[in-house]
Amino acid sequence: MSTRDFIEKDYYAALGVAKDADAATIKKAYRALARDLHPDKNPDNAAAEARFKDVSEAYDVLSDAKRRAEYDEARRLFGSGGFRPGGAGGFPGGAAGGGQPFDLGDLFTQAGAGGRAGGAGGIGDIFGGLFGGGAAGGPRGRSQAASGPARGQDVETEATLSFDEAALGVTVPLRMESPGTCPTCHGNGARPGTSPRTCPVCQGAGVTSRSQGAFAFSEPCRECRGSGSVVDDPCRDCKGSGVTTQTRTITVRIPAGVKDGQRIRLGGKGAPGRRGGPAGDLFVVVHVSGHDLFERKGDDLLLTVPVTYPEAVLGTTLTVPTLDGVVSLKVPAGTASGRTFRVRGRGVQAKSHAGDLLVTVEVAVPSRLSPAARAAVEALAAELVDDPRPEVTAAVVAGTRS
Numbered sequence: 255m256s257t258r259d260f261i262e263k264d265y266y267a268a269l270g271v272a273k274d275a276d277a278a279t280i281k282k283a284y285r286a287l288a289r290d291l292h293p294d295k296n297p298d299n300a301a302a303e304a305r306f307k308d309v310s311e312a313y314d315v316l317s318d319a320k321r322r323a324e325y326d327e328a329r330r331l332f333g334s335g336g337f338r339p340g341g342a343g344g345f346p347g348g349a350a351g352g353g354q355p356f357d358l359g360d361l362f363t364q365a366g367a368g369g370r371a372g373g374a375g376g377i378g379d380i381f382g383g384l385f386g387g388g389a390a391g392g393p394r395g396r397s398q399a400a401s402g403p404a405r406g407q408d409v410e411t412e413a414t415l416s417f418d419e420a421a422l423g424v425t426v427p428l429r430m431e432s433p434g435t436c437p438t439c440h441g442n443g444a445r446p447g448t449s450p451r452t453c454p455v456c457q458g459a460g461v462t463s464r465s466q467g468a469f470a471f472s473e474p475c476r477e478c479r480g481s482g483s484v485v486d487d488p489c490r491d492c493k494g495s496g497v498t499t500q501t502r503t504i505t506v507r508i509p510a511g512v513k514d515g516q517r518i519r520l521g522g523k524g525a526p527g528r529r530g531g532p533a534g535d536l537f538v539v540v541h542v543s544g545h546d547l548f549e550r551k552g553d554d555l556l557l558t559v560p561v562t563y564p565e566a567v568l569g570t571t572l573t574v575p576t577l578d579g580v581v582s583l584k585v586p587a588g589t590a591s592g593r594t595f596r597v598r599g600r601g602v603q604a605k606s607h608a609g610d611l612l613v614t615v616e617v618a619v620p621s622r623l624s625p626a627a628r629a630a631v632e633a634l635a636a637e638l639v640d641d642p643r644p645e646v647t648a649a650v651v652a653g654t655r656s
C-alpha cells in the first residue's frame with residue numbers, strides 16, 4: 255500500500271462509516287461487510303471479490319491507530335478524490351481559488367525516475383518524509399521514514415524437466431533476476447569514495463513549500479526529486495539510481511508428478527520483502543520433455559511392447575522397464591494383439607496418488623523370413639483351418655447372393 259493509495263482511496267466510504275467513527279464502529283462495519291462479501295459466500299463473483307479486497311485494505315489501515323492518523327494526515331494535506339482543480343475537497347484553499355492545477359501524474363513520473371534506494375519504494379519513500387517526522391533540516395533517514403513492512407513481489411519463472419524428473423520429482427537450481435539495492439554504492443547512488451550531498455534547495459527535507467494565493471503547501475522537492483540529497487558523481491554500476499538487477503540462484507524442490515505446462519507455486523520463494531515484510535511467492539511453469547519409451551496420461555505411464563506371434567499364442571513372461579527398475583509381466587496364452595495389461599502402482603508416483611503402468615502388447619509381423627521360418631509358417635497355415643473372420647465371411651456370402 256503506497257501513499258498514493260492513501261490519497262486516492264476513500265477508506266471511510268469503503269466501510270460506510272463517518273470520518274470520525276470510533277474503533278468499535280469501524281470494526282462492526284468491517285465484520286458485517288466481510289461476512290457478506292466473503293469469497294466463500296460469493297463464488298465466481300468478481301465484483302464482490304474486488305469489494306472484499308477494498309474493504310479489507312480499508313480496515314487494515316483504519317483499524318491501526320497510527321496508520322489511520324497517517325492516512326488522515328495524507329488526506330488532509332493532499333485532499334480527497336485526487337488533485338482535480340476545483341474538485342470536491344481539493345487541497346487546502348485550492349478549490350475555490352481556481353489556482354494552477356497540480357499535476358499529480360508528473361509528480362509520480364519524476365518520483366519513478368529519481369526514486370532511488372530502498373528497493374522499489376518510489377512514491378512511498380518520497381511522501382514518507384512528510385509523515386516520518388524529524389526529517390527537516392538534515393539528511394533524511396529514508397528507511398526510518400518509509401512506511402511499514404511490504405511483502406515482496408511474486409515472481410514467475412520457467413523450468414524444463416526431463417520426463418523422469420517430472421515423474422519422480424527433482425531438486426533444481428533456478429536463476430532469478432530481480433531489482434535490488436546496488437551493492438557498489440549500497441543504494442545511495444554515489445560513486446564509491448564520494449557521497450551524496452544534502453540538497454541545497456530543500457536542505458535535505460525532500461519537500462519544499464509552495465505558495466498558492468494565501469495558502470502554502472508542501473510538495474516533493476524538484477531539485478532532488480524528493481530524495482533530499484544530490485549526487486554529483488554517480489555510481490557507475492547503477493548510474494546513480496541505487497538499484498541494479500541482481501541474480502540469485504535458489505534451489506527448489508519440484509514435486510513428483512508435475513505435468514507439462516503446469517504452474518507450481520512455491521510459497522515464500524519470490525522476491526524478498528522490504529522492511530521486514532514477508533517474501534513473495536515463486537511460480538514455476540514446468541516444461542516436460544518426452545520419453546523414448548513411455549507416454550504419460552495423467553499419472554499413468556503407457557508402454558507398448560511388441561511380442562512374436564508364438565509368444566502371443568503360447569503365452570510368455572515379459573520383463574518390462576519402469577521409471578525405477580523393471581517388472582515381470584505374465585502374458586497368458588492366447589493373448590490378442592493390442593491387449594493392455596495394468597501393473598498397479600508402477601506409474602508416476604505423485605504425492606497423493608501413484609499411477610499405474612499400462613502395457614499394451616502388439617504382435618510384431620516380421621518383414622523378412624528365413625527359408626526355414628517361411629516353411630514353418632506355411633506348415634502352420636496349413637494346420638489353421640478355423641476361419642478367423644466368420645462375421646466378415648457371412649456378410650460377403652450374403653452380399654454375393656443378393
Ligand SMILES: [Zn+2]
Pocket residue numbers: 436437438439440441443444489490491492493494495496497
Ligand atoms: Zn550504485
Ligand SMILES: [Zn+2]
Pocket residue numbers: 453454455456457458459460461475476477478479480481482483
Ligand atoms: Zn531537494
